[in-house]
Amino acid sequence: MEFSKIEDEKCPEKEDSGLAIQDDQLTMKEMQLLAFGGYGNFKMVQTERPKVASGQVLVKVVACGINFADVSARQGLYNGPTGAPSCPAVLGMEGSGVIIQVGEGVQELTVGNRVMFITMFGAWRECVALPANHCFKISDTMTFQDAAAIPVNYLTAYLMLFEFGNLRKGKSVLIHMAAGGVGWAAAQLCQTVPDVTVFGTASAHKHDIIKKNGVHHPIDYHTKDYVQEVKQISPSGVDIVLDPLAGADTKKGYSLLRPLGKIIVFGGANIIRGEMRSMKALVSTWWNTPNFKPFDMMVQNKAVCGFHLGYLEKEVDLLHNAVHDIMKMYQEGQVKPHVDSVWEMSKVGAAMQHIQERKNVGKVILTWDDTTAKR
Amino acid sequence: MEFSKIEDEKCPEKEDSGLAIQDDQLTMKEMQLLAFGGYGNFKMVQTERPKVASGQVLVKVVACGINFADVSARQGLYNGPTGAPSCPAVLGMEGSGVIIQVGEGVQELTVGNRVMFITMFGAWRECVALPANHCFKISDTMTFQDAAAIPVNYLTAYLMLFEFGNLRKGKSVLIHMAAGGVGWAAAQLCQTVPDVTVFGTASAHKHDIIKKNGVHHPIDYHTKDYVQEVKQISPSGVDIVLDPLAGADTKKGYSLLRPLGKIIVFGGANIIRGEMRSMKALVSTWWNTPNFKPFDMMVQNKAVCGFHLGYLEKEVDLLHNAVHDIMKMYQEGQVKPHVDSVWEMSKVGAAMQHIQERKNVGKVILTWDDTTAKR
Numbered sequence: 185m186e187f188s189k190i191e192d193e194k195c196p197e198k199e200d201s202g203l204a205i206q207d208d209q210l211t212m213k214e215m216q217l218l219a220f221g222g223y224g225n226f227k228m229v230q231t232e233r234p235k236v237a238s239g240q241v242l243v244k245v246v247a248c249g250i251n252f253a254d255v256s257a258r259q260g261l262y263n264g265p266t267g268a269p270s271c272p273a274v275l276g277m278e279g280s281g282v283i284i285q286v287g288e289g290v291q292e293l294t295v296g297n298r299v300m301f302i303t304m305f306g307a308w309r310e311c312v313a314l315p316a317n318h319c320f321k322i323s324d325t326m327t328f329q330d331a332a333a334i335p336v337n338y339l340t341a342y343l344m345l346f347e348f349g350n351l352r353k354g355k356s357v358l359i360h361m362a363a364g365g366v367g368w369a370a371a372q373l374c375q376t377v378p379d380v381t382v383f384g385t386a387s388a389h390k391h392d393i394i395k396k397n398g399v400h401h402p403i404d405y406h407t408k409d410y411v412q413e414v415k416q417i418s419p420s421g422v423d424i425v426l427d428p429l430a431g432a433d434t435k436k437g438y439s440l441l442r443p444l445g446k447i448i449v450f451g452g453a454n455i456i457r458g459e460m461r462s463m464k465a466l467v468s469t470w471w472n473t474p475n476f477k478p479f480d481m482m483v484q485n486k487a488v489c490g491f492h493l494g495y496l497e498k499e500v501d502l503l504h505n506a507v508h509d510i511m512k513m514y515q516e517g518q519v520k521p522h523v524d525s526v527w528e529m530s531k532v533g534a535a536m537q538h539i540q541e542r543k544n545v546g547k548v549i550l551t552w553d554d555t556t557a558k559r
Numbered sequence: 560m561e562f563s564k565i566e567d568e569k570c571p572e573k574e575d576s577g578l579a580i581q582d583d584q585l586t587m588k589e590m591q592l593l594a595f596g597g598y599g600n601f602k603m604v605q606t607e608r609p610k611v612a613s614g615q616v617l618v619k620v621v622a623c624g625i626n627f628a629d630v631s632a633r634q635g636l637y638n639g640p641t642g643a644p645s646c647p648a649v650l651g652m653e654g655s656g657v658i659i660q661v662g663e664g665v666q667e668l669t670v671g672n673r674v675m676f677i678t679m680f681g682a683w684r685e686c687v688a689l690p691a692n693h694c695f696k697i698s699d700t701m702t703f704q705d706a707a708a709i710p711v712n713y714l715t716a717y718l719m720l721f722e723f724g725n726l727r728k729g730k731s732v733l734i735h736m737a738a739g740g741v742g743w744a745a746a747q748l749c750q751t752v753p754d755v756t757v758f759g760t761a762s763a764h765k766h767d768i769i770k771k772n773g774v775h776h777p778i779d780y781h782t783k784d785y786v787q788e789v790k791q792i793s794p795s796g797v798d799i800v801l802d803p804l805a806g807a808d809t810k811k812g813y814s815l816l817r818p819l820g821k822i823i824v825f826g827g828a829n830i831i832r833g834e835m836r837s838m839k840a841l842v843s844t845w846w847n848t849p850n851f852k853p854f855d856m857m858v859q860n861k862a863v864c865g866f867h868l869g870y871l872e873k874e875v876d877l878l879h880n881a882v883h884d885i886m887k888m889y890q891e892g893q894v895k896p897h898v899d900s901v902w903e904m905s906k907v908g909a910a911m912q913h914i915q916e917r918k919n920v921g922k923v924i925l926t927w928d929d930t931t932a933k934r
Contacts, residue, residue, distance in 0.1 A: 347819045350725035444722045449853040475850040478824040481865025490856025
């Protein structure tokens with residue numbers, strides 16, 4: 185069933201379109217993480233709708249994304265700009281929906297606008313109050329599911345490849361977890377530049393689909409040493425490594441860089457090895473992540489970049505320019521999120537297990553609209 | 560006196576133009592460093608002309624550049640791809656002249672071509688044998704002095720700003736030693752991109768001239784804390800720091816980076832504090848140069864790049880494409896080396912002291928043509 189059909193029939197925001205909330209006491213549901221730990225630690229809670237401060241808007245949420253940051257936060261491992269979220273916490277860093285209330289001083293958005301948004305957690309609510317500049321209008325033809333799949337993954341991939349990576353014609357890129365959300369976005373963005381060669385790691389059964397998404401050389405990291413595989417095809421290595429893993433993989437990625445190549449470290453997925461936090465994985469990942477010495481880097485002509493979208497909240501121009509470019513590419517059909525599965529918000533634990541066990545291809549979406557959820 | 564006039568009158572290469580050397584036993588002079596140490600350790604020596612191997616050309620040298628790499632090598636501190644040069648050594652990493660012999664298999668160059676070249680030392684000779692792909696033809700209107708001033712400084716600045724730095728519209732750059740060879744080139748290259756803000760450190764008496772060369776905010780590092788000065792003008796810092804200093808300045812430069820900013824470390828000038836090698840300066844520079852941890856860099860959204868032109872010899876396409884761009888900009892008048900002074904090769908010690916004591920503005924040139932030397 186196509187989401188867009190549902191939208192036409194009984195999309196919940198249509199009822200609210202054009203209406204400002206009169207009663208601040210209205211309630212809503214939110215998905216709370218009660219304590220750091222396993223998949224079962226979530227609980228749906230009825231609470232008050234947030235008040236809208238000056239410069240903010242209130243979004244009635246239709247769909248949300250799950251990211252590795254949420255997995256990491258659930259285990260108590262996430263350390264964001266405002267520290268680790270403390271429980272009970274509402275996770276979720278992105279979503280889409282319709283603006284139902286506009287705070288003082290907001291010019292560029294009005295009630296009824298369809299938007300996607302980013303937020304430093306707090307997205308898994310029926311209604312989210314946000315700074316207006318963290319919302320981005322979406323076109324009438326974009327589904328809410330696509331919209332919820334874009335902000336974190338596409339901004340991360342875009343800023344890494346085009347700001348840090350300086351991706352240009354003829355370059356080569358190694359994408360880890362190429363079937364994941366960021367990996368999917370990165371492979372597509374690489375295809376918007378002429379003659380870019382893409383290596384991607386993923387389980388063997390995902391190779392066909394990631395090939396169709398622009399990965400020229402899929403590598404099964406379970407059965408092959410990806411360093412050897414890349415070197416066999418390109419003895420001099422690659423120009424860019426996107427590294428969401430950290431630990432020993434950062435050392436390997438760095439070793440694969442061509443002269444003037446860049447490794448961009450943007451996560452520590454190696455820290456996460458099961459449902460519960462693993463101190464062993466944490467310590468071994470930290471221990472194995474190399475430190476870099478400028479004098480060594482100099483004679484190697486290599487670069488190391490650290491990337492974290494969560495700490496770019498205040499870079500409004502940067503984010504808006506990037507979203508503008510991404511939306512243009514979306515309209516032109518150059519990029520298109522792949523929605524792996526859509527889950528009812530009440531099934532967030534199972535959805536998270538699905539992503540954590542690497543069962544997904546592309547984006548895992550949560551929705552408040554039970555009729556559009558497929559699980 | 561204009562160098563171009565000399566060329567017309569009695570430019571030495573004109574006599575050789577079109578003539579291949581028949582006699583491999585012909586002698587030439589070269590400037591040898593007899594032992595690591597002070598300015599007086601150089602000696603002019605008569606020796607055989609080098610033989611030209613397959614794929615090589617023989618260049619009759621007119622002008623050569625001095626770089627910090629030569630200063631560092633004189634003190635026994637340089638460690639290049641083939642190890643440290645061992646004495647007696649011929650220093651010099653760039654030059655210009657005329658091709659007087661062409662080895663087997665060389666297609667793109669012929670006897671009589673005016674060229675500039677890069678080499679991993681060995682340039683301070685009357686005749687230099689080089690791989691043909693380390694030579695770049697120069698236009699008829701380019702002087703040999705300009706040509707000798709381009710390869711190391713402009714390639715370094717170009718590759719740092721445009722490959723690593725991803726310099727684009729609206730960005731900001733901090734250039735240390737903005738009156739030096741690389742600094743001069745970098746400030747000019749920044750001006751080829753719209754709306755780039757340039758901060759540059761230099762002694763106060765050089766501020767007027769570097770301002771004319773494109774440095775918007777000159778800072779006297781002798782009397783001011785450049786970190787405070789930059790922050791006063793741009794509280795959020797800068798997008799790119801070009802760091803030829805290392806040591807504590809690398810830490811300061813890193814602290815000045817805006818989100819998604821990059822520091823490019825390309826030298827250790829802080830190691831050099833006088834005529835003789837200073838173990839104290841060496842140790843303190845190494846000690847103070849920070850190591851970088853990817854997990855810290857991530858939450859800071861910053862990048863560290865190491866650059867060393869000497870290790871890019873084999874990147875023929877990269878170098879040729881960059882030279883092509885630089886030559887185009889030179890022809891269009893967008894970039895122009897500033898020749899600080901021209902010294903007879905026999906005065907190399909004094910010329911080196913001049914650059915080492917930071918008395919130069921722009922490039923210090925050595926020449927084999929006594930009549931064009933100004934010192």
